[in-house]
Amino acid sequence: MKHFAASLSLAFMLMSGVASSADSDLIIYTYDSFAAKGGLGPEIVPLFEKKCGCRVRLLASGDAGQLLSRIQLDAERKKPTAHLVLGLDQYLWGRAKPFLEVWDDGWLPKGFNKLDENYRVEKGFLPFDYGVLAMMADMQALKKAGLKAPTSLRELQDPQWKKRFILQNPKTSTPGLAFFLLSRMALKTEVWDYWKRLSKQWLLMAPGWDGAYGLFLRGEAPLVWSYLTSQAYHREHGDMGSSPRYQAILFDEGQPLQIEGAALVKGSFRNSQERLRARQFLDFLLSDEVQGRIALKNWMLPVLEPRAQTLPASFRSLPKPKKLIRATGTPEELDALLEHWSLIVGTANP
Amino acid sequence: MNSGFSKKNSLGIFAVLASSLLWIFLIAVPLIFLFNRMANDSARLWDPEILATVRLTLNQALLSTFISLLIGLPLGLWAASGRWVSASRIILSLPYSVPTVVAGSAWIAWLGYSGFLGGFWEFWKLRLSYTWGAVILAHVFYNAPWIAVVVANSRMFLPPSLLDAAETLGATRTQKFKFIVWPRIRWALAGALAQVFSLCVMSFALILLLGGGPPVQTLETALFARIRYGTLDVSGAAACAFWELLLTLLPWFLILWAQRRDPGFTRIFSRQFAISRPQPGKAGVGYGVAILGVSALFMLPYLATLPAVTGFFQAGKDFSELRSPLFVSVQLAFWSGIGAVAVALLSVIGAEWLKKWRPGTVPVFLGLMGAPSGISILVLGLGVWLAYSKWLDPFSGSFVAMVLLQIAIFYPMALRMFFPLLGSTPQDLVDAATTLGASPWQAFWAVQWPRWKGPLLGALAIVIGASFGEVAAVSLFYSEQLLPLPVLLSQWTSQYRFEDAQALTALLLLLSVGMTGLVAASGNLGAFFRKWMLD
Numbered sequence: 001m002k003h004f005a006a007s008l009s010l011a012f013m014l015m016s017g018v019a020s021s022a023d024s025d026l027i028i029y030t031y032d033s034f035a036a037k038g039g040l041g042p043e044i045v046p047l048f049e050k051k052c053g054c055r056v057r058l059l060a061s062g063d064a065g066q067l068l069s070r071i072q073l074d075a076e077r078k079k080p081t082a083h084l085v086l087g088l089d090q091y092l093w094g095r096a097k098p099f100l101e102v103w104d105d106g107w108l109p110k111g112f113n114k115l116d117e118n119y120r121v122e123k124g125f126l127p128f129d130y131g132v133l134a135m136m137a138d139m140q141a142l143k144k145a146g147l148k149a150p151t152s153l154r155e156l157q158d159p160q161w162k163k164r165f166i167l168q169n170p171k172t173s174t175p176g177l178a179f180f181l182l183s184r185m186a187l188k189t190e191v192w193d194y195w196k197r198l199s200k201q202w203l204l205m206a207p208g209w210d211g212a213y214g215l216f217l218r219g220e221a222p223l224v225w226s227y228l229t230s231q232a233y234h235r236e237h238g239d240m241g242s243s244p245r246y247q248a249i250l251f252d253e254g255q256p257l258q259i260e261g262a263a264l265v266k267g268s269f270r271n272s273q274e275r276l277r278a279r280q281f282l283d284f285l286l287s288d289e290v291q292g293r294i295a296l297k298n299w300m301l302p303v304l305e306p307r308a309q310t311l312p313a314s315f316r317s318l319p320k321p322k323k324l325i326r327a328t329g330t331p332e333e334l335d336a337l338l339e340h341w342s343l344i345v346g347t348a349n350p
Numbered sequence: 351m352n353s354g355f356s357k358k359n360s361l362g363i364f365a366v367l368a369s370s371l372l373w374i375f376l377i378a379v380p381l382i383f384l385f386n387r388m389a390n391d392s393a394r395l396w397d398p399e400i401l402a403t404v405r406l407t408l409n410q411a412l413l414s415t416f417i418s419l420l421i422g423l424p425l426g427l428w429a430a431s432g433r434w435v436s437a438s439r440i441i442l443s444l445p446y447s448v449p450t451v452v453a454g455s456a457w458i459a460w461l462g463y464s465g466f467l468g469g470f471w472e473f474w475k476l477r478l479s480y481t482w483g484a485v486i487l488a489h490v491f492y493n494a495p496w497i498a499v500v501v502a503n504s505r506m507f508l509p510p511s512l513l514d515a516a517e518t519l520g521a522t523r524t525q526k527f528k529f530i531v532w533p534r535i536r537w538a539l540a541g542a543l544a545q546v547f548s549l550c551v552m553s554f555a556l557i558l559l560l561g562g563g564p565p566v567q568t569l570e571t572a573l574f575a576r577i578r579y580g581t582l583d584v585s586g587a588a589a590c591a592f593w594e595l596l597l598t599l600l601p602w603f604l605i606l607w608a609q610r611r612d613p614g615f616t617r618i619f620s621r622q623f624a625i626s627r628p629q630p631g632k633a634g635v636g637y638g639v640a641i642l643g644v645s646a647l648f649m650l651p652y653l654a655t656l657p658a659v660t661g662f663f664q665a666g667k668d669f670s671e672l673r674s675p676l677f678v679s680v681q682l683a684f685w686s687g688i689g690a691v692a693v694a695l696l697s698v699i700g701a702e703w704l705k706k707w708r709p710g711t712v713p714v715f716l717g718l719m720g721a722p723s724g725i726s727i728l729v730l731g732l733g734v735w736l737a738y739s740k741w742l743d744p745f746s747g748s749f750v751a752m753v754l755l756q757i758a759i760f761y762p763m764a765l766r767m768f769f770p771l772l773g774s775t776p777q778d779l780v781d782a783a784t785t786l787g788a789s790p791w792q793a794f795w796a797v798q799w800p801r802w803k804g805p806l807l808g809a810l811a812i813v814i815g816a817s818f819g820e821v822a823a824v825s826l827f828y829s830e831q832l833l834p835l836p837v838l839l840s841q842w843t844s845q846y847r848f849e850d851a852q853a854l855t856a857l858l859l860l861l862s863v864g865m866t867g868l869v870a871a872s873g874n875l876g877a878f879f880r881k882w883m884l885d
Contacts, residue, residue: 205563219464
């Protein structure tokens with residue numbers, strides 16, 4: 001009974017220990033790895049709090065897709081919790097836009113005008129970092145199999161690559177969607193035939209990047225669709241020398257771009273003070289203090305023309321993509337494409 | 351009606367009302383909210399992609415259940431004939447508590463090119479990983495021991511005198527099985543098969559990890575794809591949920607229908623537990639050891655993940671961040687276990703009372719109370735979110751919501767374990783104890799408790815074990831301050847901390863299986879060792 005009572009009191013402590021939203025001046029929805037210990041969030045939030053003299057709370061909400069689900073459900077229950085959402089990308093922006101503010105009063109974050117056109121999506125979406133998607137190769141495994149890394153999307157159809165690469169599902173993962181859109185832009189009318197053939201080639205199509213990369217590191221396949229900056233991660237963690245094991249591979253067709261952004265949540269501000277604070281945070285995201293930390297804390301690239309010396313050598317030595325691809329299209333077009341893709345490679349055609 | 355109400359009646363009414371209210375609150379309202387979203391888009395039910403997924407889900411579940419039956423039935427009969435039947439039941443129930451994330455990771459270690467047998471697979475150009483074959487193999491290893499446990503439980507309560515009498519009358523082994531054993535075990539077996547089929551239909555992590563993605567898909571993964579990534583296609587998810595519900599409930603309805611048509615059902619069922627203690631087999635020590643060995647084989651695949659636990663002991667590693675998630679997970683498992691067992695108990699007490707008052711309502715009551723075992727936690731979680739988010743702020747993290755959702759999902763499992771005890775109260779023994787001057791508590795302790803102890807602790811153990819590895823409910827209602835271990839696992843993998851994640855997987859296995867074994871054994875271990883010493 002004593003143990004039962006102790007457990008009961010501990011559970012109540014747990015429940016009451018959860019900070020309520022009312023304790024914070026600025027609430028931000030973000031993805032897990034940003035808010036987690038060792039991520040970018042815990043590093044930059046105290047800096048901002050010191051600047052503004054306010055309390056900021058990060059609410060981790062899974063991945064980018066789940067972030068969108070949460071703001072959608074918040075809007076549905078007419079009770080927005082967060083003032084700001086951080087971590088949506090350009091693919092999700094079209095769907096998220098109805099729930100976000102588009103800066104129609106002429107306001108622009110400081111530094112917004114300095115952004116490269118490549119990274120701008122639309123007013124209301126503040127890009128703060130970006131990633132270049134690429135195939136990562138385990139050079140040791142390739143050498144063992146007597147293979148040379150592929151140089152194009154088309155090459156993945158060759159018999160030598162059968163069951164030797166891991167992709168992500170475009171319906172559940174942003175990198176997967178980027179691969180699909182790259183194939184569509186590069187192969188145009190041939191794209192569906194390509195996927196028909198490719199569906200017999202991949203070892204597995206994981207639901208998310210983390211699962212795919214974990215299996216790649218275990219040695220399940222010598223190739224995985226990932227980020228160019230994955231190479232930098234391995235360099236920073238001791239994979240160096242004249243023939244490093246993990247290498248990013250560029251395709252002749254180009255590399256897709258993923259731009260991560262932050263935006264203000266519509267209807268979340270009770271007064272102008274709250275909006276001002278949220279806007280200050282957007283300004284802060286483009287500051288040197290944040291941009292200089294993105295590489296090693298978020299394993300992405302900063303959007304503001306980095307001063308070369310601030311980027312670590314592992315990032316400066318990344319291969320330069322021949323072409324950066326930015327896919328366009330409305331959410332409805334994307335839905336139709338993915339539905340067709342499902343019929344080509346999915347359950348209807350096992 | 352009022353005049354005749356005793357304390358027993360009050361308890362019965364309370365049990366019916368409390369369990370019904372909980373059912374309405376936790377199951378009915380969320381589902382109404384969810385299906386309401388689908389009402390204007392019922393055409394989605396006939397979406398060719400969803401229908402193709404229904405077909406694949408059905409084929410996979412049927413095949414997995416059939417192979418599990420082929421292994422589980424003889425194994426259960428064999429296990430019941432051994433002398434250390436309680437120990438083999440505990441060992442056989444352990445695989446059921448292995449978190450599916452752990453199971454998936456373990457099977458990759460066996461079947462993948464990077465695993466122990468990688469060279470073998472590569473040499474023979476064989477590939478089982480990331481195929482339907484891998485999924486079915488994992489399902490069979492998960493479920494066959496469960497069928498064996500249920501069969502062994504039923505077979506153990508068969509009075510040996512019946513078999514002895516048949517033997518004296520010259521019955522063959524086949525005749526003894528056909529006329530004495532089979533009638534006693536068939537309904538328990540049918541229930542176990544229905545449960546296994548439901549679990550295979552709702553299987554999620556194993557499909558994602560071992561199936562390798564499209565075209566290996568089931569309704570649950572199709573549903574996940576519809577609510578996970580931005581599109582929030584609730585109509586499509588609800589259509590998947592509808593088919594999933596239909597597939598999982600169908601076997602239960604078939605069982606209820608068949609039981610009603612079986613005149614011998616009530617007679618057999620009420621006698622099944624008329625003896626208060628199970629009857630262990632008489633076979634020798636070697637035979638008993640062999641049974642224990644074979645039972646343990648089903649845990650073997652998962653041990654592949656254990657070496658990774660050494661990751662926690664590497665020099666310079668700081669795992670202080672593990673403390674709080676571990677604490678949250680232990681609390682969650684404890685409360686979900688207590689809650690699920692309590693709701694299941696309320697349902698059984700309620701059904702007992704209804705049986706006296708309105709016997710015809712019992713199958714409906716139990717059918718509805720058991721229904722959540724056919725509902726995906728993803729669907730129910732989304733429903734809870736839609737229904738209660740006005741009052742409950744999921745974004746701030748809610749321990750209560752996590753517990754309630756886990757209770758809703760796990761109590762039917764406990765209910766099915768209590769189900770055989772229904773209507774089997776040995777009233778003559780209770781009356782005898784009372785006549786001899788025992789208080790109601792003493793009578794309960796002496797007569798009822800020995801029958802209830804096993805299922806109660808077994809149910810508690812299984813729910814606690816399952817709670818440790820449960821991902822869907824916790825991922826809907828966690829926060830940075832309320833972070834259970836499975837969510838931490840996903841955070842570490844997204845931060846390139848794959849080695850730490852593997853160590854955490856091993857820790858999850860130790861926790862879930864350890865807790866299950868400990869709780870299940872607490873009721874049996876003492877007796878087992880006493881008997882072993884005496885033998």
